[in-house]
Amino acid sequence: MTQIMNNLADSIKAMGDQAREAALELSVLDTERKNDLLFALADLIETRKDVIQAANAIDLERAKANGISGALLDRLTLTDSRVKGMAQGVRDVANLPDPVGEVIEVHQPENGLDIQKVRVPMGVIGIIYESRPNVTIDCAALCLKSGNAAILRGGSEAFESNSCLAGIIGEALDANGLSPATVQLIPTTDRSALNTLLQMHETVNCIIPRGGEKLIEFVTQNSTVPVIKHYKGVCSIYVHEDADLELAARIVVNAKCDRPGVCNAIENLFIHEKVAEDFLPEVARTLEEEGVELRVDGETAQAILDQARIDYIPATEDDFYEEFLDLILSIRVVPHLLDGVAAINKYGSAHSDAIITADQDAAESFMNRVDSATVYWNASTRFTDGNQFGFGAEIGISTDRLHARGPMGIKELCTYKFKIYGQGQIRFQ
Amino acid sequence: MTQIMNNLADSIKAMGDQAREAALELSVLDTERKNDLLFALADLIETRKDVIQAANAIDLERAKANGISGALLDRLTLTDSRVKGMAQGVRDVANLPDPVGEVIEVHQPENGLDIQKVRVPMGVIGIIYESRPNVTIDCAALCLKSGNAAILRGGSEAFESNSCLAGIIGEALDANGLSPATVQLIPTTDRSALNTLLQMHETVNCIIPRGGEKLIEFVTQNSTVPVIKHYKGVCSIYVHEDADLELAARIVVNAKCDRPGVCNAIENLFIHEKVAEDFLPEVARTLEEEGVELRVDGETAQAILDQARIDYIPATEDDFYEEFLDLILSIRVVPHLLDGVAAINKYGSAHSDAIITADQDAAESFMNRVDSATVYWNASTRFTDGNQFGFGAEIGISTDRLHARGPMGIKELCTYKFKIYGQGQIRFQ
Numbered sequence: 057m058t059q060i061m062n063n064l065a066d067s068i069k070a071m072g073d074q075a076r077e078a079a080l081e082l083s084v085l086d087t088e089r090k091n092d093l094l095f096a097l098a099d100l101i102e103t104r105k106d107v108i109q110a111a112n113a114i115d116l117e118r119a120k121a122n123g124i125s126g127a128l129l130d131r132l133t134l135t136d137s138r139v140k141g142m143a144q145g146v147r148d149v150a151n152l153p154d155p156v157g158e159v160i161e162v163h164q165p166e167n168g169l170d171i172q173k174v175r176v177p178m179g180v181i182g183i184i185y186e187s188r189p190n191v192t193i194d195c196a197a198l199c200l201k202s203g204n205a206a207i208l209r210g211g212s213e214a215f216e217s218n219s220c221l222a223g224i225i226g227e228a229l230d231a232n233g234l235s236p237a238t239v240q241l242i243p244t245t246d247r248s249a250l251n252t253l254l255q256m257h258e259t260v261n262c263i264i265p266r267g268g269e270k271l272i273e274f275v276t277q278n279s280t281v282p283v284i285k286h287y288k289g290v291c292s293i294y295v296h297e298d299a300d301l302e303l304a305a306r307i308v309v310n311a312k313c314d315r316p317g318v319c320n321a322i323e324n325l326f327i328h329e330k331v332a333e334d335f336l337p338e339v340a341r342t343l344e345e346e347g348v349e350l351r352v353d354g355e356t357a358q359a360i361l362d363q364a365r366i367d368y369i370p371a372t373e374d375d376f377y378e379e380f381l382d383l384i385l386s387i388r389v390v391p392h393l394l395d396g397v398a399a400i401n402k403y404g405s406a407h408s409d410a411i412i413t414a415d416q417d418a419a420e421s422f423m424n425r426v427d428s429a430t431v432y433w434n435a436s437t438r439f440t441d442g443n444q445f446g447f448g449a450e451i452g453i454s455t456d457r458l459h460a461r462g463p464m465g466i467k468e469l470c471t472y473k474f475k476i477y478g479q480g481q482i483r484f485q
Numbered sequence: 486m487t488q489i490m491n492n493l494a495d496s497i498k499a500m501g502d503q504a505r506e507a508a509l510e511l512s513v514l515d516t517e518r519k520n521d522l523l524f525a526l527a528d529l530i531e532t533r534k535d536v537i538q539a540a541n542a543i544d545l546e547r548a549k550a551n552g553i554s555g556a557l558l559d560r561l562t563l564t565d566s567r568v569k570g571m572a573q574g575v576r577d578v579a580n581l582p583d584p585v586g587e588v589i590e591v592h593q594p595e596n597g598l599d600i601q602k603v604r605v606p607m608g609v610i611g612i613i614y615e616s617r618p619n620v621t622i623d624c625a626a627l628c629l630k631s632g633n634a635a636i637l638r639g640g641s642e643a644f645e646s647n648s649c650l651a652g653i654i655g656e657a658l659d660a661n662g663l664s665p666a667t668v669q670l671i672p673t674t675d676r677s678a679l680n681t682l683l684q685m686h687e688t689v690n691c692i693i694p695r696g697g698e699k700l701i702e703f704v705t706q707n708s709t710v711p712v713i714k715h716y717k718g719v720c721s722i723y724v725h726e727d728a729d730l731e732l733a734a735r736i737v738v739n740a741k742c743d744r745p746g747v748c749n750a751i752e753n754l755f756i757h758e759k760v761a762e763d764f765l766p767e768v769a770r771t772l773e774e775e776g777v778e779l780r781v782d783g784e785t786a787q788a789i790l791d792q793a794r795i796d797y798i799p800a801t802e803d804d805f806y807e808e809f810l811d812l813i814l815s816i817r818v819v820p821h822l823l824d825g826v827a828a829i830n831k832y833g834s835a836h837s838d839a840i841i842t843a844d845q846d847a848a849e850s851f852m853n854r855v856d857s858a859t860v861y862w863n864a865s866t867r868f869t870d871g872n873q874f875g876f877g878a879e880i881g882i883s884t885d886r887l888h889a890r891g892p893m894g895i896k897e898l899c900t901y902k903f904k905i906y907g908q909g910q911i912r913f914q
Contacts, residue, residue: 080830084853165875169864178886179856257705261886276686280705282712282887303909310911401509423904424513427608435598435907444912445903446594457607457690457900458711459888471886474874475852478864480732482739483873 064244068252071207072259074237075180079205082238083177087154089232094150094197097228098143101193104224105139111220112189119213131188132214142193145449149197152448155467156203170477175470177203179261182253183451184209184275186267189217196225196239198451202469205238207260209253211267212245219243254279261471266452269379284464287455288379289319289407291437294396294422295335296413297328303434304412305339311410311436313346317381319453320408320440324376325387326396332356332389337364343385351375353388376403393418397425404428407455408437429455429462493673497681500636501688503666504609508634511667512606516583518661523579523626526657530572530622533653538563540649541618548642560617561643571622574878578626581877584896585632599906604899606632608690611682612880613638613704615696618646625654625668627880631898634667636689638682640696641674648672683708690900695881698808713893716884717808718748718836720866723825723851724764725842726757732863733841734768740839740865742775746810748882749837749869753805754816755825761785761818766793772814780804782817805832822847826854833857836884837866858884858891 082090101108112134119129134142155175163171181204185191192210199206210218222241229236242249254263257280265275266286275283293311295304311322327335340350340361351371352358361368368387375386376399390396400409410432411422419433430440440463442450447465454460460468511519530537541563548558563571584604592600610633614620621639628635639647651670658665671678683692686709694704695715704712722740724733740751756764769779769790780800781787790797797816804815805828819825829838839861840851848862859869869892871879876894883889889897 080854080856083856163875165873167868167873169868169873171874276709282885284887300909307909307911310913314912315914425509427509427512428902430903430905432905432907435905435910436912438912439596439598439905439910440903444594444596444598445600446592456711458713461900462903471890473857474859474869474891476859476861476864476868478861480729480736481864481868482736483743483865483867484739485744 064246064249065252068242068249069256069259071237071240071242072180072253072256074235075205075207075240076259078235078238079177079179081235082200082205083156083179083203085203085234090154090201090203091150093228093232093234094146094200096232097197097225098146098150100224100228101139101143101146105136108139108217108220108224109134111216114216115189115214124213128187128213132217134189134217138190142190145190145194146197149201149449149466152201152466154201155470160472167481167483168479169481172475172477173472174475175467176473178469178471180205180207180259181469182207182209182256182260182263182281184250184263184265184267184271186211186271187213189214189221191266192218192221192241193225194449195451198449198466198469199239202466204469207240207242207253209242209250215245251278254281257281264451282458283456284454284458284460285456286452288405289321289453289455290324290377290379290403290405291320291322291408292324292326292400292404293322293410293412293437294326294393294400295328295331296393296411296415296418296422297330298415298418299331299335299412300414301331301335301338304335305342307410307412307434307436308339309342309346311438312343312348312385313383314436314438316383319379320437321381322437323378323380323384323386324400324403325385326399327357327387327389328393328396329356329389329391333360336360336387336389337366340364340366340368347383349384351384351386353386357387357389379405393421394425397422401425401427405455407453408432408440410435410437429453493675493678494681497671497678498685498688500666500669500671501609501682501685503664504634504636504669505688507664507667508606508608510664511629511634512585512608512632514632514663516585519583519630519632520579522657522661522663523575523629525661526626526654527572527575527579529653529657530568530575534565534568537568537646537649537653540645543645544618544643553642557616557642561646563618563646567619571619574619574623575626578630578878578895581630581895583630584899589901596910596912597908598910601904601906602901603904604896605902607898607900609634609636609688610898611636611638611689611692611710613679613692613694613696613700615640615700616642618643618650620695621647621650621670622654623878624880627878627895627898628668631895633898636669636671636682638671638679644674680707683710686710693880711887712885713883713887713889714885715881717834718750718882718884719753719806719808719832719834720749720751720837721753721755721829721833722751722839722841722866723755723822723829724757724760725822725840725844725847725851726759727844727847728760728764728841729843730760730764730767733764734771736839736841736863736865737768738771738775740867741772741777741814742812743865743867745812748808749866750810751866752807752809752813752815753829753832754814755828756786756816756818757822757825758785758818758820762789765789765816765818766795769793769795769797776812778813780813780815782815786816786818808834822850823854826851830854830856834884836882837861837869839864839866858882
């Protein structure tokens with residue numbers, strides 16, 4: 057058993073060595089050749105549709121046998137239009153401008169050196185994800201365009217689909233004269249392989265975990281490779297005393313109800329006490345119609361709803377920390393903008409938060425003081441998304457502060473190097 | 486005992502909570518007030534010179550009693566000019582432009598949102614360092630200017646000096662109406678306090694370890710807080726077949742001998758075989774005069790030195806991985822530019838590497854293919870330094886790829902947030 061474990065660890069480590077070699081080659085590949093590869097991959101995905109769906113069918117049967125339910129089963133399914141969507145996604149990435157080689161800054165200090173800060177690939181990126189097999193293709197395309205080798209570790213429920221897609225990526229790489237080690241899928245769902253990957257800081261430059269809270273926590277606890285977390289979204293809206301209340305209600309309902317299961321949906325609503333009586337019954341009624349369960353904190357707010365005969369559940373403090381990902385909203389009335397700010401900084405996950413107000417000073421104060429990746433004035437938090445920001449496809453939404461914060465596109469998959477042009481300069485202490 | 490340990494852990498955690506609160510206040514402080522604070526701190530350092538040197542004397546006596554030797558003892562000593570230097574360093578940081586609030590990018594996608602990517606402080610930064618007590622002041626000043634709260638953990642050998650300096654920082658903070666929790670020194674040299682700090686990812690946003698290999702490895706293995714490593718420098722020079730050999734010799738000697746104990750000094754020299762016979766005896770003779778021990782790999786190079794009657798030690802492969810930090814240089818002759826590149830990518834620590842050549846294509850190929858933070862053409866690697874780059878004071882030199890790579894100034898102590906200005910936008914799936 058230990059022998060097998062050692063062999064597995066060795067073979068995962070060997071994947072890292074090969075990925076690093078492949079990354080060095082890929083890092084100097086020109087834009088045209090990267091794009092040729094991506095277009096070839098897109099075509100191959102369409103050509104191999106039947107093979108992909110046959111592999112997917114095995115995953116689906118196993119999932120059904122394991123009693124996996126509707127929404128998860130749906131996420132796992134590669135329909136005709138999803139296969140087409142994967143291919144189109146790869147073409148979209150090919151059409152993005154190449155981030156590699158861009159001169160970000162130029163410095164010309166007194167010593168006469170010409171210092172150019174140039175965007176370059178990070179190297180080898182490990183991506184850990186769950187459930188949807190199309191993530192395999194999305195991540196591969198984003199890594200390839202940004203010049204990075206990738207080691208992918210998908211979820212066990214999509215193992216056959218992911219293996220098939222990885223095979224197709226390897227075929228496209230090979231046909232375009234690149235090492236198949238440029239994109240590798242960890243060929244087992246064994247947890248110990250993940251543990252090995254997380255310790256490979258000599259060959260892997262960055263780990264991106266995408267998935268549930270437990271996965272992210274496991275990676276954070278066990279990785280010696282730098283991690284960019286894609287963690288939860290406990291987002292809030294603060295309705296200021298000078299808000300246009302109709303606009304506020306429209307935004308709150310959109311931010312809660314449009315897609316309650318995603319990270320940029322709101323979980324908390326804070327309302328200034330001066331507008332609570334006017335605003336709360338109106339918005340609560342609409343939310344009720346949309347099927348939202350209200351968890352309401354404090355006597356003031358509860359009394360307002362009692363009088364309006366609107367149902368609610370008294371909120372506990374824990375509710376405000378919760379990422380419901382469901383039609384549930386915690387509500388509290390606060391006496392001051394700074395109380396709203398403090399509540400968001402305390403309970404929120406620093407993802408996306410909005411203020412609704414007609415007062416510019418209040419808006420600026422809120423946006424400066426709320427310690428979140430994305431802060432909105434008079435707009436729905438639902439816009440936190442690489443495509444909506446105009447960045448093109450995203451690898452995810454970083455909830456970290458180092459390197460990338462918020463929507464993360466191909467530029468954020470790069471690092472930089474300093475290229476320094478001298479004329480024989482030497483330095484004395 | 487466990488009770489005491491728990492109390493210590495609790496009190497370190499409480500430092501984190503207080504630092505986070507202080508960071509939120511500091512993050513919105515305007516430039517003028519930050520600068521006032523820094524100038525006040527600089528003055529106070531000069532006013533308190535005697536107290537600082539008295540505390541320092543205790544550390545020095547203890548160090549002598551522990552048999553600590555010349556170079557280390559020198560690093561520990563706060564002479565008159567070093568106290569003056571600390572104060573001047575703080576003023577220099579005050580005079581740097583404020584990185585906070587700078588609009589880095591503007592995006593205006595089709596949805597009509599006005600998206601501003603704005604530089605903001607990271608939050609709470611933990612800095613772990615050794616030996617030189619002036620680092621306490623340097624780090625505090627850089628964190629304050631960049632709007633970050635700091636938790637400092639200095640080495641046990643400078644404990645009294647660091648405590649005294651932290652007290653002076655607290656006095657300046659208090660006199661300027663800021664929480665003393667804005668800059669805190671961990672008040673014990675107990676290792677378990679460091680362990681606690683490294684797990685405080687809920688309040689600490691970034692850990693910067695500066696010090697020896699063992700410290701960095703300990704932090705990497707044990708931190709759940711994102712880390713920006715300041716690791717070793719195994720730097721190399723490659724002398725190309727088209728190099729101006731006189732210029733090459735001057736740069737090699739400077740990069741090795743100017744300050745052999747620092748991270749941007751070279752440890753390895755690779756020479757193209759076509760110029761080995763002309764170049765090697767010349768440079769070896771000068772290096773010998775400077776007292777450099779040569780570790781030479783391969784028959785070609787050894788034969789050349791034998792014929793020139795220059796002493797050397799045959800190199801082992803391990804020598805090329807070694808950060809000597811001393812007057813020792815590993816040398817190898819290679820048949821091709823790409824062999825030099827491969828050797829640097831294999832043995833080096835991706836810190837600073839140079840090519841000496843008159844051929845621009847060779848230089849570009851080298852700079853693009855060598856996977857290091859800083860790559861030079863015809864200049865000494867010794868220039869890798871925030872001040873030499875014109876960035877002003879540096880917190881250190883990052884050997885990581887995430888967030889900051891190479892010299893790290895106050896800009897690199899910041900993250901960014903997206904401030905998004907809407908007019909009531911809502912989104913439908």
